[in-house]
Amino acid sequence: MPSQRVIVVTGASAGVGRAAARAFGRQGECVALLARGEKGLAGAANEIRAEGGTALEIPTDVADYQQVEAAAARTERELGPIDVWVNVAFSSVFARFADVRPEEYRRVTEVSYLGYVHGTMAALSRMRPRDRGTIVQVGSALAYRGIPLQSAYCGAKHAIQGFTESLRCELLHEHSRVRITMVQLPAVNTPQFTWLRSRLPEHAQPVPPIYQPETAARAIVHAAAHPRRREYWVGASTAATLLANAVAPGLLDRYLARTGIASQQTGEPQPHQAGNLWEPADRETGHDYGAHGEFDRRARFGGVQPALSRHHGAVALALLAGGAAALGRRFR
Template identity: 60%
Template sequence: MRILSRSKPRTVVITGATAGIGRACVRAFATGGHRLVLVARGPAGLRAASAEARAAGSPVRTVPADVADPQACEAVAARAEAEFGPIDVWVNDAFASVFAPFTEISPAEFRRVTDVTYLGYVNATRAALRRMLPRDHGTIVQVGSAIAYRGIPLQTAYSGAKHALQGWHEALRCELLASGTAVRVTMVQMPAVNTPQFDWVLNRLRGRPRPVAPVYQPELAARAVRFAADHPGRREYWVGGSTVGTLVANALAPGLLDRYLARTGIDAQQEDGPRRADGLANLWTPSDTSHDHGAHGRFDDEARERSTQLWASQHHGLLAVGGAALLGAAARGLVRGSRSGPPGPG
């Protein structure tokens, strides 16, 4: 398999690049002269993200585009290669969501979330693969979520889209492995992250939306995405102990987790505070037409900057070797003990 040296500048496309995890990814990749193509709808966010990347030394192009449109994704890929040459890495992060009970989400709103959060990844990946596969080179990183495995109340549209994304990604990865191509796809499953989305999402709750604690900083998520781009052999990476706990609990006792989330999941996703009007939500139009939101939301006081689980996910080989060594030492100890006979009286 041919892997481009990580010290060599790469052409990197990032969707959803203006805020939250996507914006933090811009900063994570804006080193070493990497050539960045930033994709989003909001002009203010694109200008600010571009300025940050340039200040860090990266050549940048911004492409206003809605990933729900397959032709727009194709145009992004074509411009990226026309400006900077072959695409080495494509990061999919754009999404949309609605905070509301399922019965209060209109069919058009549900379809819009699906079109962006699921089909947006599909559209962008198709455009990237059309160029990567003939060259037998490239990496696509899908920014996922623990919700890809475990749906939660008040986020039925987002949960459905992330579940669809997970199934599609697994099927695609199998096809690529079967073909023998060196192109790789990998996924990073995220915990709750301190992003601005909770102040612009379409909200029909009684309170103000918030992430379910514990909350992590977007820079931690971006470091995981950068690591995945540099080490795409893993099928997925898990960020945050809460992600692991959720996935394990859902695998072992999904019915129990259903009841737990029914009791706690409603209140855990909202807090007291003024609600923004639905007209200010970014579901249909970008919320950063005149104002840059940046990477962080309003939860800095509680957000965590580190994750032991992320380290473990990145170093699973080292942990496996260490575990095997400990088991081997224990086995040798048992053998020696059996040879020397039982201990004498104390």
Template identity: 55%
Template sequence: MRTTSQRKIALITGAGAGVGRAAAQAFARAGYDVALLSREPERLARAAAQLQAAYSVRALAVPTDVADAQAVEAAAARVERELGDIDVWVNVAMATIFAPLSSISPHDFERATQVTYLGQVYGTMAALARMRTRNRGAIVNVGSALASRAIPLQSAYCGAKFAVRGFTDAVRSELIHDGLDVHISLVDLPAINTPQFDWAANRTGQDARPVAPVYEPEVAARAILFAAQHRRRTLWLGWSTVRAIIADLIAPGLLDRYLAHAGYRGQLTGHPRAPDVPDNLHAPVPGEIGAHGRFDREARNGGAPLFTDRHVHALMGGVAMGVFGVALAFARLRRQARSRR
């Protein structure tokens, strides 16, 4: 049932900081009432209050651990009681650990997977439980360039994002089969300047950083809003995302070897990491932490092209033609070599 305000309602997970916080601001600016889910209650309440004051919308803070399916369901029920029907559900929340696999405990790997992958599963379940009965709504799952090309030191995160991509594709087919007017999108992001590089669990002994080029979280937020409003199947953000995906299609083995060296250099600053730095893997880090990380000097606030379904198909067609051309040339060379014998 539509609320008296007649505004659409967006629920964003991971809304206390980073991309989730920027996404909440983008939806509020666009006129949505917003529900903010995250673990740290004080920071979440402040974020909601700021949105209410800045955009004159209703903003509801619901402290929630998205790795807890029952908590996610309870949060969805509360949002619909207090705000009304959820029109858009955005799954942003993530937690990760920077380390080679040999330095990650099963407990830590499990937790990163629960938040980054199962958090999106539980969010989609809660959203669909409501959107199915109304036959309307949009779900945006946030993926990554690393959902198509994994890199070292991020096996937990990459594995979870690969899983998000497969899960989203499967659910999309089910919605089409059932003839529902509920849309699910996947937005793959490049490196984003968020606090995760300071508060993510880190076993490398060095401070971590995003792999350049780096974009501000507002760029990602605009892409997420676009996907929700224009019901895009897939959206790739930035040339770096496209390059990573296409390079893995063309020369995955070569890329494995390249990343064995560049993947370490590109993610580690060389500055020693203090052993007592708190991380947010198992518990939230308190304090006023916003959308941005510490890379504002190099992060771009624009210039990241959006590649939607039509662009992706054209790019894939070009890649396929290129690979086919290389295969033909190689076959021709082999025939010429045999004819000389």
């Protein structure tokens, strides 16, 4: 049996999942890496081993429950009982809702929402009998606030939020010592803007401010160590977005209607981008994309805020109300 924890990370081949897997490896953990792209998985495994951790690469499409269940069984067979399961994997389409095809919407939902359900089922079926373990759901400010051009992704993140809250209540009712927590992320500089399917006229970009994936990774590692908090918010922009949505959602609708389309495009022509919806971009004939995207010069490192308590939340909302009213005068 290994002396360190056994961690499973989905979407571990690139982006936030890659950075989180590397951060766990730096702590000497045993990390099972789940993703479709074999080039990315191999790169992540090499990084973990270089950091002193143990890596197990398991090519997995999280949209297929049988593959996820098989990955969980292999993890426990080769590394030991799973202590932490981190759900990160997703895919999406950058497009107006009217331009997304039904089969694409279904696929995004199967990967980006049902992938979390499948991972949680596989983890919980092992953790619940042992009455221990932690599940970390990597969410987004978009779990609370939908934005244009990302309806499928926003829908999946909203669904994860509701599903996780429901499950948390069930675990509390059972007095279970299995913990489930969420990490809500801001815009992050990952390869998704290079490899997601896009039908935009201009190249897609994160909505500023943009954070580096290592910021998200630190939050995930922290949440795994301190799962009693129901949520963690990464970056001040996430907290501001969630609070603004709570104070004046209609106002935010109008603001995003005016600014949300242009702010997600660079102004440069959109290159041909078939995307990774059906096949991984880092398949055998592709290359390893790593954790970072194209926006290193604009990305920053930020902090992690535990979700505000009811008292502090009320104070923050009161302070924000004045700013929301001022925005309303400008954008209505």
